[in-house]
Amino acid sequence: MRITFCQGVLALAIVINLLILFYVSRLQQRMLHRHRDHVQPSSRLLPVPQKLGVTVIIREFEDFENYVPDVVKSFLTQKPEQPVMVAADTLPYPPLVLPDAPNVQLVILKPAPDQPAHVSRPETYVKTEYVALVPDGVKVDSTRQLDRMLEEFKANQGRVQMLAAPVQSLAPLRCVNLKVSLRTWTAEYSLAPSTRLCTALKGDAVILLRTKDLFNLSTPLAKPLLTSLFIQTSLRGWTVRILDISFSSAHQPLLSSSHNQWKAENRAKASRLQLFRDFGIKRVLLEDGKQQWFGCSKETSRCFGTVHDDTPEYLYQNRWTPPCCLQALRETAKYVINILETSGVRYWLEGGTLLGAARHQDIIPWDYDVDLGIYLEDIPNCDFLRNVESGSIVDEKGFVWEKAIEGDFYRVQYSEHNHLHVDLWPFYPKNGLMTKDTWMDHRQDVEFPEHFLKPLLPLPFAGFMALAPNNHRSFLELKFGAGVIENPEYPNPALKNCLPTAAGTAH
Numbered sequence: 001m002r003i004t005f006c007q008g009v010l011a012l013a014i015v016i017n018l019l020i021l022f023y024v025s026r027l028q029q030r031m032l033h034r035h036r037d038h039v040q041p042s043s044r045l046l047p048v049p050q051k052l053g054v055t056v057i058i059r060e061f062e063d064f065e066n067y068v069p070d071v072v073k074s075f076l077t078q079k080p081e082q083p084v085m086v087a088a089d090t091l092p093y094p095p096l097v098l099p100d101a102p103n104v105q106l107v108i109l110k111p112a113p114d115q116p117a118h119v120s121r122p123e124t125y126v127k128t129e130y131v132a133l134v135p136d137g138v139k140v141d142s143t144r145q146l147d148r149m150l151e152e153f154k155a156n157q158g159r160v161q162m163l164a165a166p167v168q169s170l171a172p173l174r175c176v177n178l179k180v181s182l183r184t185w186t187a188e189y190s191l192a193p194s195t196r197l198c199t200a201l202k203g204d205a206v207i208l209l210r211t212k213d214l215f216n217l218s219t220p221l222a223k224p225l226l227t228s229l230f231i232q233t234s235l236r237g238w239t240v241r242i243l244d245i246s247f248s249s250a251h252q253p254l255l256s257s258s259h260n261q262w263k264a265e266n267r268a269k270a271s272r273l274q275l276f277r278d279f280g281i282k283r284v285l286l287e288d289g290k291q292q293w294f295g296c297s298k299e300t301s302r303c304f305g306t307v308h309d310d311t312p313e314y315l316y317q318n319r320w321t322p323p324c325c326l327q328a329l330r331e332t333a334k335y336v337i338n339i340l341e342t343s344g345v346r347y348w349l350e351g352g353t354l355l356g357a358a359r360h361q362d363i364i365p366w367d368y369d370v371d372l373g374i375y376l377e378d379i380p381n382c383d384f385l386r387n388v389e390s391g392s393i394v395d396e397k398g399f400v401w402e403k404a405i406e407g408d409f410y411r412v413q414y415s416e417h418n419h420l421h422v423d424l425w426p427f428y429p430k431n432g433l434m435t436k437d438t439w440m441d442h443r444q445d446v447e448f449p450e451h452f453l454k455p456l457l458p459l460p461f462a463g464f465m466a467l468a469p470n471n472h473r474s475f476l477e478l479k480f481g482a483g484v485i486e487n488p489e490y491p492n493p494a495l496k497n498c499l500p501t502a503a504g505t506a507h
């Protein structure tokens with residue numbers, strides 16, 4: 001067979017055509033893929049920050065009076081392409097009139113039922129490697145503060161996670177140290193040894209940090225912004241450095257009328273309260289030595305529910321007894337012991353309560369009640385105990401005395417609402433042993449020789465002196481086993497025995 005020249009050219013043309021077709025279709029497919037990636041940022045969990053630079057985030061402002069549009073304009077005047085995100089819980093009203101630019105975004109953090117979840121997630125909108133948290137009222141000047149902060153951050157080479165530029169305002173920016181212990185529900189602010197390097201700030205500042213750091217926090221934009229930020233960062237061991245760079249504030253004070261200031265203060269208080277509730281912080285120690293309690297009181301119910309298997313719910317959350325509860329237990333114990341002493345009822349610290357007194361002169365940090373033993377025959381000496389047989393008594397201090405329904409013992413509750421309590425266990429002597437008629441299913445609930453009560457000896461407990469069995473070490477070892485004072489254990493080790501190492505060092 002012979003192929004003519006024309007046939008050869010034709011065949012070649014067909015082959016080239018086929019090749020071109022193949023490449024074009026490959027190219028189209030690739031472009032389609034890339035296009036899809038672009039239009040569906042939500043298909044990734046966290047958009048990878050792409051652009052160098054800083055996104056300005058404005059989070060804290062009042063709907064009823066703010067300077068957010070001016071702040072945004074001031075940044076755009078410096079750099080028209082500056083990315084800005086204004087984040088609000090709900091759509092601001094009256095409406096915020098922001099500059100109409102593709103790099104300025106208003107983000108509503110409250111999810112809307114007709115929108116996908118990523119729409120209300122602020123990280124969806126941040127494409128830069130860094131973010132700057134900017135307070136309302138800030139004014140940028142020609143010294144390009146953000147650029148200089150960014151240079152400082154890079155020069156800093158990861159030694160601190162946050163940089164702060166003070167905002168010149170009425171109250172100067174203060175460097176404080178913050179120690180948060182979730183286990184004891186406590187945040188403790190103290191004076192920082194340095195004026196530049198600290199774990200928390202009080203006052204107004206622009207904070208620069210990495211985008212991936214901010215959005216790796218539990219609640220990155222919770223309010224009050226700086227309180228929330230530093231609680232979370234101090235738990236991660238991060239530090240903040242105060243720079244020489246500063247911003248000016250266009251409006252001092254920020255709010256024009258005292259009525260608006262009052263309104264803003266009330267909102268700030270409410271959001272602080274909510275934040276501490278959400279984070280499980282019930283006691284705050286301030287750097288001036290003052291204490292604030294956000295826990296239970298006589299008017300609220302006990303801050304943990306009914307205890308099952310001797311293991312209160314907070315132990316499962318890796319937390320100990322809320323400090324307000326410990327305080328209420330100490331107060332109730334002191335009050336009850338005072339009444340027993342003045343009315344002539346012989347009592348002694350019992351069980352876990354005696355154990356706490358022996359270990360560290362206080363209630364065991366994860367205990368949930370106080371136990372006292374009393375002489376059954378002394379009960380008629382105390383009016384409350386004598387009269388309580390016919391129902392419960394609320395005394396003039398608001399404590400509630402009652403005969404327990406679970407057995408032959410008495411219970412004094414902190415209040416009608418708050419059922420934190422001291423239990424009184426009546427014993428009587430029989431053949432040299434102290435015994436009783438109802439027993440709880442507890443290891444320590446056993447008979448013991450009366451000589452431990454003769455005499456009763458004072459022991460420091462919960463800030464006062466209480467009476468305890470003599471030779472309390474052997475008394476405790478008889479009830480709980482050898483070495484009980486030195487080896488702390490949770491009440492029901494079979495259920496919850498992962499006692500944190502901190503417990504070992506605490507006692």
Ligand SMILES: *[C@@H]1O[C@H](CO)[C@@H](O)[C@H](O)[C@H]1NC(C)=O
Nearest residue numbers: 212213214215216217218236
């Ligand atoms: C996010 O935080 C966790 C702990 O809080 C840490 O182990 C992890 O490395 C962080 N991830 C990034 C990307 O920084």
